[in-house]
Amino acid sequence: NAGVTQTPKFQVLKTGQSMTLQCAQDMNHNSMYWYRQDPGMGLRLIYYSASEGTTDKGEVPNGYNVSRLNKREFSLRLESAAPSQTSVYFCASSDLRTATYEQYFGPGTRLTVT
Amino acid sequence: QKEVEQDPGPLSVPEGAIVSLNCTYSNSAFQYFMWYRQYSRKGPELLMYTYSSGNKEDGRFTAQVDKSSKYISLFIRDSQPSDSATYLCAMSRSGSARQLTFGSGTQLTVLP
Numbered sequence: 001n002a003g004v005t006q007t008p009k010f011q012v013l014k015t016g017q018s019m020t021l022q023c024a025q026d027m028n029h030n031s032m033y034w035y036r037q038d039p040g041m042g043l044r045l046i047y048y049s050a051s052e053g054t055t056d057k058g059e060v061p062n063g064y065n066v067s068r069l070n071k072r073e074f075s076l077r078l079e080s081a082a083p084s085q086t087s088v089y090f091c092a093s094s095d096l097r098t099a100t101y102e103q104y105f106g107p108g109t110r111l112t113v114t
Numbered sequence: 115q116k117e118v119e120q121d122p123g124p125l126s127v128p129e130g131a132i133v134s135l136n137c138t139y140s141n142s143a144f145q146y147f148m149w150y151r152q153y154s155r156k157g158p159e160l161l162m163y164t165y166s167s168g169n170k171e172d173g174r175f176t177a178q179v180d181k182s183s184k185y186i187s188l189f190i191r192d193s194q195p196s197d198s199a200t201y202l203c204a205m206s207r208s209g210s211a212r213q214l215t216f217g218s219g220t221q222l223t224v225l226p
Contacts, residue, residue: 033213041218042202042216042219043158043202043214045215058213101163101212102148103160103214104159105157105158108156108157
């Protein structure tokens, strides 16, 4: 049981390049989330998917797109990377059927845009 | 103004000290309150969860929520070097697909 996995772990992009961050969970959770973490800013929600087939914008969606490929996988795409998107990206999942609001986080992807 | 404010620290204490970490918030719709712990270069993990006002204790950790003051706290008793991490408060409204709003995190170091 791997929990939440993310690929790649590290990535360096040039301004204008595109890339997709991959996330998968094996806990049969229905909800999945993408966050970015910047110094002094905490975790900010980019997009989330409450269930398979639905996606919604979070606090900072500009410059990103997402795809909920199936129940397990939720990808984040940067179409034209900008230096302001340099950050650590975390994927998380949650089971809406449980009483707690626990989200399980992946290990993160460290992205640098030059 | 951020919805959730948290003193970023850093906070450095000797082993065995009592640690107090705090957050304030402005959105009265928040009903679910959490503390996450994040070790360096790792993802956050849930430490404590509280619904509405009151106290919750789990071993050396106590979470307090005062909704009238919009103030939450995490107390760590008999702190250990292994408690050195960043502590993030998080909050959610009901019916929000469990979207979490996080504080900026407080970096704690417990010195042996």
